[in-house]
Amino acid sequence: QSVLTQPPSVSGAPGQRVTISCTGSSSNIGAGYDVHWYQQLPGTAPKLLIYGNNNRPSGVPDRFSGSKSGTSASLAITGLQADDEADYYCQSYDSSLSGYVFGTGTKVTVL
Amino acid sequence: QVQLQESGPGLVKPSETLSLTCTVSGGPVSSGGYYWSWIRQPPGKGLEWIGYISYSGNTNYNPTLRSRVTISIHTSKNQFSLKLSSVTAADTAVYYCARAPLAYCGGDCYDSWGQGTLVTVSS
Numbered sequence: 001q002s003v004l005t006q007p008p009s010v011s012g013a014p015g016q017r018v019t020i021s022c023t024g025s026s027s028n029i030g031a032g033y034d035v036h037w038y039q040q041l042p043g044t045a046p047k048l049l050i051y052g053n054n055n056r057p058s059g060v061p062d063r064f065s066g067s068k069s070g071t072s073a074s075l076a077i078t079g080l081q082a083d084d085e086a087d088y089y090c091q092s093y094d095s096s097l098s099g100y101v102f103g104t105g106t107k108v109t110v111l
Numbered sequence: 112q113v114q115l116q117e118s119g120p121g122l123v124k125p126s127e128t129l130s131l132t133c134t135v136s137g138g139p140v141s142s143g144g145y146y147w148s149w150i151r152q153p154p155g156k157g158l159e160w161i162g163y164i165s166y167s168g169n170t171n172y173n174p175t176l177r178s179r180v181t182i183s184i185h186t187s188k189n190q191f192s193l194k195l196s197s198v199t200a201a202d203t204a205v206y207y208c209a210r211a212p213l214a215y216c217g218g219d220c221y222d223s224w225g226q227g228t229l230v231t232v233s234s
Contacts, residue, residue: 002157036220038158045207045224046158051216089158093219099173100160100219 003028004090004103011109012080020106022073022090028101030071033093037066037075040087049088050075077108085110113137115208115225123202123232129195133208133225134188141166141186146211146218149182149193151204152227159204163211163218164191198232205229 005023012018022035029035035053038046048057050066053073063078073092077084090103119131133147140147148163162172164182172180181194195202206228209221216222 034216034219036216038221045227046221047224048220048222051220051222055215057222091158091220097174099171102158102160105157 002104003094003097003101004092006088006090006103006106008104009107009109011111013111014080014082016080017076017078018080018108019077020075020088020090020108022075022103024071024073024092024094026071027096028071028092028094029068029073031095033095035066035068035073036091037064038089038091040089041083042086046089080108080110082110084108113210113223115210115223117206117208117225117228119228119230121229121231123198123230124234125199125232126197129193129198129202129206129230129232131193131206131208131228131230132190133192134190135210136189139186140184140189140191143167144213146171146213147182147184147191148209148211148221150207150209150221152207153201153204154229161193161195161206200232203230203232 037050039049040046053068054066065076088106094101114136116134123129146163149161164170179196184191208225210223211218
């Protein structure tokens with residue numbers, strides 16, 4: 001039921017910048033619904049990283065930023081660190097499905 | 112700091128009902144500021160929203176699961192629960208309970224999660 005498509009994996013060297021795309025459609029991101037991002041470290045529950053497209057909860061470093069345009073959204077990680085290795089998921093609402101949907105997930109590897 | 116903790120059987124037989132409870136500490140589930148939610152993740156796969164309940168008992172379920180799902184709230188115990196009927200192997204997953212704040216994301220995002228509990232459907 002993943003209607004939000006993410007690249008399966010992205011990688012970068014320490015200190016580099018990586019971006020993760022989240023591609024939706026006119027019934028979710030394109031309809032104006034907010035996009036949220038989560039980080040899931042191995043063996044742990046997801047953690048809210050970005051809410052409302054581009055807002056960071058307290059305690060989340062400003063190395064993480066979000067953006068949204070049209071039917072897509074992106075998460076950027078700057079100054080990549082070893083402990084950024086995790087799975088990242090976008091999430092929004094879909095009016096055709098009448099429910100909340102998550103992206104397919106992206107594994108970030110620090111080289 | 113709110114904490115959520117899932118509990119329930121780790122093994123359920125096919126065609127039976129999966130029952131899980133989420134115990135909330137650090138804040139009342141009777142607070143009107145949150146939706147109390149269930150999300151699951153099959154092993155090695157992505158996240159799937161199951162549904163939520165408000166403090167007043169209003170519910171919203173994933174349409175693909177609606178016929179089998181019941182979420183209830185138990186304010187006296189500061190808990191909420193999930194029942195999923197007629198389970199099959201496809202329902203094997205880590206089940207998370209989570210809190211969705213109304214204040215800054217309209218109940219659309221999840222700012223606190225339980226650690227998750229693996230439920231396996233097998234005879």
